Amino acid sequence: MRAEYTENDALTQMRAADPAPVEELRRQLGEAELQEAMTAALAAAATPAPRPRSFPSRRRRLALLGGVACLAAITLTLALIALPGGGGQPQFAAAAVEVAEANPRLLVTAPGWKVTRADQFEADQGEVVFGAGDHYLGVTWYPARFYERYLEDRATVGPQEHSTLLGLGATTVHYGRQIYATILEPEGSVFVELRGQVGDRAGYDEVIDSLRRVGVDEWLAAMPASVVKPEDREEAVGAALRGVPLPPGFEAGELEGAGDAVRDQYQFAVEVSGAVACGWVESWIAAKRSGDAAAMQTAVEAMATWPEWPLLQGAEMRRGWAMNVKQAANRIAHDRLNYGPAGISVEADGTAYAFGPQWSLALGCDPHWRMPDDPNAPPSNRPPSGRG
Amino acid sequence: MVAAEPAASPDPARERFERCFREHYADVLAFALRRLADRGAAEDVAAETFAVAWRRRAQLPVEARPWLFGVARRVLTNQRRSTRRRWHLEQRLASESGAAIPASDPGEALERRSSFAAAFRQLREGEREVLSLIAWEGLTPRQAAAVLGCSYAAFRVRFHRARRKLEKQIAAAGHSPGSGQAAAPIPSEEAR
Numbered sequence: 001m002r003a004e005y006t007e008n009d010a011l012t013q014m015r016a017a018d019p020a021p022v023e024e025l026r027r028q029l030g031e032a033e034l035q036e037a038m039t040a041a042l043a044a045a046a047t048p049a050p051r052p053r054s055f056p057s058r059r060r061r062l063a064l065l066g067g068v069a070c071l072a073a074i075t076l077t078l079a080l081i082a083l084p085g086g087g088g089q090p091q092f093a094a095a096a097v098e099v100a101e102a103n104p105r106l107l108v109t110a111p112g113w114k115v116t117r118a119d120q121f122e123a124d125q126g127e128v129v130f131g132a133g134d135h136y137l138g139v140t141w142y143p144a145r146f147y148e149r150y151l152e153d154r155a156t157v158g159p160q161e162h163s164t165l166l167g168l169g170a171t172t173v174h175y176g177r178q179i180y181a182t183i184l185e186p187e188g189s190v191f192v193e194l195r196g197q198v199g200d201r202a203g204y205d206e207v208i209d210s211l212r213r214v215g216v217d218e219w220l221a222a223m224p225a226s227v228v229k230p231e232d233r234e235e236a237v238g239a240a241l242r243g244v245p246l247p248p249g250f251e252a253g254e255l256e257g258a259g260d261a262v263r264d265q266y267q268f269a270v271e272v273s274g275a276v277a278c279g280w281v282e283s284w285i286a287a288k289r290s291g292d293a294a295a296m297q298t299a300v301e302a303m304a305t306w307p308e309w310p311l312l313q314g315a316e317m318r319r320g321w322a323m324n325v326k327q328a329a330n331r332i333a334h335d336r337l338n339y340g341p342a343g344i345s346v347e348a349d350g351t352a353y354a355f356g357p358q359w360s361l362a363l364g365c366d367p368h369w370r371m372p373d374d375p376n377a378p379p380s381n382r383p384p385s386g387r388g
Numbered sequence: 389m390v391a392a393e394p395a396a397s398p399d400p401a402r403e404r405f406e407r408c409f410r411e412h413y414a415d416v417l418a419f420a421l422r423r424l425a426d427r428g429a430a431e432d433v434a435a436e437t438f439a440v441a442w443r444r445r446a447q448l449p450v451e452a453r454p455w456l457f458g459v460a461r462r463v464l465t466n467q468r469r470s471t472r473r474r475w476h477l478e479q480r481l482a483s484e485s486g487a488a489i490p491a492s493d494p495g496e497a498l499e500r501r502s503s504f505a506a507a508f509r510q511l512r513e514g515e516r517e518v519l520s521l522i523a524w525e526g527l528t529p530r531q532a533a534a535v536l537g538c539s540y541a542a543f544r545v546r547f548h549r550a551r552r553k554l555e556k557q558i559a560a561a562g563h564s565p566g567s568g569q570a571a572a573p574i575p576s577e578e579a580r
Contacts, residue, residue: 010555013504015523017504018523018524022414022526037434044436149400154400175411
């Protein structure tokens with residue numbers, strides 16, 4: 001049968017002429033773009049049954065969502081908390097140690113592998129992603145009480161293989177496209193799921209076999225090097241704000257000490273530049289309310305300098321978070337700040353909520369509002385302009 | 389997830405949806421981009437497709453990609469049906485202004501001046517679709533048959549006819565098959 005489907009020049013030419021090569025698209029789609037697209041899909045899912053006019057209607061909703069791409073960066077919980085110790089090595093704070101003690105502290109020891117992402121975890125739930133080139137392995141831990149539930153769910157994926165890994169019973173399934181997942185039996189208060197794309201099954205097995213349990217300090221120390229550690233924080237904030245016009249009442253000191261947090265560079269940039277942008281937009285709103293045209297103009301001009309801000313440099317930043325700052329700058333310049341909902345959250349039971357305002361959530365400012373989403377609600381049912 | 393509040397407890401179905409989304413969003417977007425000249429419209433189709441996937445998250449098939457393509461085809465069909473009247477208006481306006489009209493079938497996003505594109509466009513839309521599912525979406529014949537809702541046998545017939553016709557059109561356009569290219573099988577069922 002395969003002989004019938006022999007490749008020929010026509011199909012070869014067709015492949016070469018592919019107007020949308022999927023691998024190129026994958027490279028273009030960063031985390032921010034994926035998050036934005038997922039938000040759009042959930043917003044579409046929260047919209048009542050398709051209507052003839054659904055496309056224009058949803059397009060408007062998508063426009064509202066435009067600035068939410070990097071909201072994930074804001075809502076992601078802080079990764080690690082560390083305090084500078086008396087010596088050269090940081091002494092990890094109690095909260096960080098608690099997380100480290102509660103989770104299995106697994107590290108991939110295969111050559112060339114390192115932690116590529118570790119920006120969200122708590123004591124009983126979190127994920128660390130290891131990478132080597134195009135290959136990755138995610139180590140996710142969940143509360144032990146959900147073990148059976150996950151095992152049952154993964155059973156629907158396909159045949160399960162049972163083995164032993166790290167002294168624990170292991171169940172492996174094949175998701176296709178060379179993606180495998182392995183669930184380990186609970187240990188203590190959590191269980192671990194491994195999931196990765198490592199070329200083929202042999203590669204996957206080799207990498208998961210290289211997993212090693214390590215101590216608290218070693219595990220914490222293995223987190224990505226691209227983090228801003230507490231001892232570097234004051235200097236980093238100072239450098240980040242160099243040349244940046246600061247809004248009235250802005251206290252850099254509050255940022256320098258915030259939470260003694262260890263964050264990766266991107267999260268750090270979001271936090272600091274977001275604080276500046278929030279301050280300027282809030283200043284613009286206050287000036288607009290009081291009819292102070294000069295103060296409005298000052299805020300507009302300050303925000304217009306965003307392309308020069310040290311933290312908003314680099315291709316990834318320009319494609320991601322910086323777009324939110326740019327959008328806010330443009331909107332106050334044209335008096336078109338968006339006070340409407342920023343997006344729709346959909347609960348597991350399908351209940352939808354709208355939350356906003358758009359400008360505030362897009363920049364990670366506080367506070368926010370959240371209310372049941374009713375697409376048919378009149379505009380008066382929305383929170384008033386300026387709230388938040 | 390951006391739009392959602394943190395879940396109170398892990399939800400396997402939700403997690404499967406998110407993983408499905410991460411693994412296949414680019415595939416679905418590419419599928420739509422090949423059939424729509426407009427990136428925004430293609431993103432709308434992808435969003436609608438995954439909205440369906442979200443609603444069916446508890447029953448997502450293990451082999452999600454062909455299923456998603458099938459959903460995306462229906463979304464495209466609905467979109468074209470609902471916007472037909474507007475499309476005619478746009479066509480009339482475009483013909484008056486000389487502006488390009490967004491197209492909506494396989495291959496319309498091809499580089500318009502390429503000779504291959506000229507040959508490809510000589511095929512009927514259904515023929516382009518059959519070839520696209522194999523050459524661009526990378527489906528096996530059996531998966532492509534499922535997407536189109538036809539039998540495997542019927543797909544084979546349609547595929548061979550479309551391929552022969554494309555070869556003729558390429559030859560007519562002065563692009564007869566070269567001799568130096570190694571023949572290789574298209575993806576087999578086992579490879580997926």
